[in-house]
Amino acid sequence: MKKGVLMVNLGSPDSPNPKDVKKYLDEFLMDERVIDLPFILRAILVKGIILNTRPKKSAEAYGKIWWDEGSPLIVLSERLQEKIDEFTSVPIALGMRYGSMSIEKGLKELNDKGVDEVLIIPLYPQFAMATTETILVLAEELRQQQFPHMSFTTMPPFYNHPDYIRVLSESIKESLEGKDYEHLLFSYHGVPKRHIRKSDITKSHCKMDGKCCSTPSPAHQYCYSHQCKEVTRLVGEYLGMEDGTYSTSFQSRLGFDPWLTPYTDRTIEKMGLGGTKKMAIVTPAFVSDCLETLEEIAMEGEEIFHEVNGEQFHVIPCLNTREDWVKVLSRWIDEWAMSEAIV
Known part of the structure; x- marks a missing residue:
């Protein structure tokens, strides 16, 4: 089996335009592990109230922090992927739980490279329903529907490593x-x-x-x-x-x-x-x-x-692409690739 890695972060709108922000918030807030209400109540709250008021305000907030290259979260995640790719021996793909840079695209990228054993790395130190769990649930749904030949291993929360x-x-x-x-x-x-x-x-x-x-x-x-x-x-x-x-x-x-x-x-x-x-x-x-x-x-x-x-x-900035952080993640990946041990 050929191994590969899918790193997953939260995601971002395609632009700080209110239309793009509304589309992103719709996908994000309609996730039952983010707003864990019955579908009808969640739809009333999100589509009937929040999406009629919040996108403009959120778009203004995104506009304040948007970089020339795009969303800071996406740009920094891509830079992290590129740096880790230099240090590791297996293919590295990047996906987002919400937005156009999807988990599906990340898995397809690995599939096209012949990967059939995937280490999924939720880029969150701690476990939560609305972060780690929703990533793993969606990834498994996609595996069953589109990539049944793949097997998944998940990096556990590393908050205390x-x-x-x-x-x-x-x-x-x-x-x-x-x-x-x-x-x-x-x-x-x-x-x-x-x-x-x-x-x-x-x-x-x-x-x-x-x-x-x-x-x-x-x-x-x-x-x-x-x-x-x-x-x-x-x-x-x-x-x-x-x-x-x-x-x-x-x-x-x-x-x-x-x-x-x-x-x-x-x-x-x-x-x-x-x-x-x-x-x-x-x-x-x-x-x-x-x-x-x-x-x-x-x-x-x-x-x-x-x-x-x-x-x-x-x-204090997040870890982003610090050299010591890149080396730690790269070592964890290579240890898994060589021995199947996870941190």
Whole structure:
């Protein structure tokens, strides 16, 4: 069997034009693992309400961060693919869960190269219904319908892998070198609390009581909340940070359901009102900079901080195409290609 790799990220509209953004949001928000309501209710909410109001605002946000080469997320993902391709011994393809650069196209590219054993790498350190799970479900549907001769192996979440923690920690250390800051905020993409409960394989552990995330359990294998907090803890240990100088928050909530807390925007505001003048922020739910990091954090977050008398707001870039990150991913891929072991 010939092996190959499909790296998968979130995706992006084809342009910051409201028409393209509306098409993208339709596909994204109608995913039952993103908005996990019955189809009729989801359609009413998305097509009847959100798509009539949100595309214009989102298009304006995309317009602020759009590069000459295209969507930052797509461009950075392509650069990562190209660099990894230089270091690895197997074909590397790239797909997006949403948008025109689809998982289907990525699998077809590998198929055309004779690949029939595929390592799927969701480019997310943590597991979540709305990220890793939806990628794997769609990939399996496509395999059954179009590529039945292929076999899939999935790279597991790497949130606590020592290599990842080292690379992330070193990126933070380098970015903050020479910077004077009082607090480092780890901001992760938020999810509804019900997603955490739905992912609880024990059906009893996740109580959202502030204790379950730190109490050992098989549920942590699929618990996004635990995995985010574990990244914060492990990086704090690696960097020797003192308690109280760093914390965790969650961004990008949608709708009125309870989401993971504390919320990033309110945390930034609270810190400024509490007298913090200099803060730094890192976004470890993403490996590539995107709308949520470049606009929501680097622009909106900084604006909030300055509005409450904050002075210095330093945003740490995602791993993007850092040399040490490229080498780690490349080594994981080659180890799989040579021995079938996964990180």
